[in-house]
Amino acid sequence: MIAVLAVAFLATGCGAVGRVTSGDTSKGKQLFNEKCASCHTLADAKSQGTVGPNLDDAFSSDKQQGFSEQTMADIVRGQIAYADPEGPMTPNLVRGSDADSVALYIAKCAGNPSCGIHLYAANHGFNCDQRGSYNAGAAATALERSLYHFGKHLG
Numbered sequence: 001m002i003a004v005l006a007v008a009f010l011a012t013g014c015g016a017v018g019r020v021t022s023g024d025t026s027k028g029k030q031l032f033n034e035k036c037a038s039c040h041t042l043a044d045a046k047s048q049g050t051v052g053p054n055l056d057d058a059f060s061s062d063k064q065q066g067f068s069e070q071t072m073a074d075i076v077r078g079q080i081a082y083a084d085p086e087g088p089m090t091p092n093l094v095r096g097s098d099a100d101s102v103a104l105y106i107a108k109c110a111g112n113p114s115c116g117i118h119l120y121a122a123n124h125g126f127n128c129d130q131r132g133s134y135n136a137g138a139a140a141t142a143l144e145r146s147l148y149h150f151g152k153h154l155g
């Protein structure tokens with residue numbers, strides 16, 4: 001089933017984003033602060049932007065209706081990739097696994113400021129993800145590269 005879905009997404013080509021299957025919520029929170037907080041209110045991130053919808057409000061009703069975290073992550077991921085190019089939200093502010101991480105973070109924490117996602121401490125070795133495959137060094141390198149990329153392209 002998963003293989004079939006993956007093929008279906010690949011087949012759609014050009015920029016279609018797949019489902020969010022993994023992500024690093026700490027990194028997602030950090031990226032949210034950098035890229036999204038200026039426009040969106042989200043209690044967990046202590047952001048109070050008002051240009052875009054309040055994300056606590058936007059997703060708490062979804063949570064009450066029983067939407068799964070997976071579904072909400074996929075919705076956010078879609079919005080990141082396909083935000084209306086005419087609107088204030090630039091599409092693809094974050095990409096790839098960074099976008100997955102932001103989507104997963106919002107799915108977990110919107111309307112739920114006690115979700116318990118913490119930012120990296122000064123010593124990134126402190127942060128221990130639940131996944132055995134988690135590699136803090138690689139995550140830090142990836143973040144550094146992303147920041148470089150953003151600096152270069154978003155000025």
Ligand code: HEC
Pocket residue numbers: 032035036037038039040051052053058075076079080083084087088089090093094102106
């Ligand atoms: C310059 C302001 C701005 C920034 C930065 C921004 N957004 Fe938005 N966002 C908006 C606006 C305005 C809308 C509503 C209309 C639209 O889709 O453009 C929106 C809509 C959304 C929605 C849909 C909410 C709903 O009620 O359906 C989500 C989810 C979202 N943004 C997430 C993000 C994420 C994640 C980031 C960072 C990667 C981000 N936004 C960055 C302005 C912004």
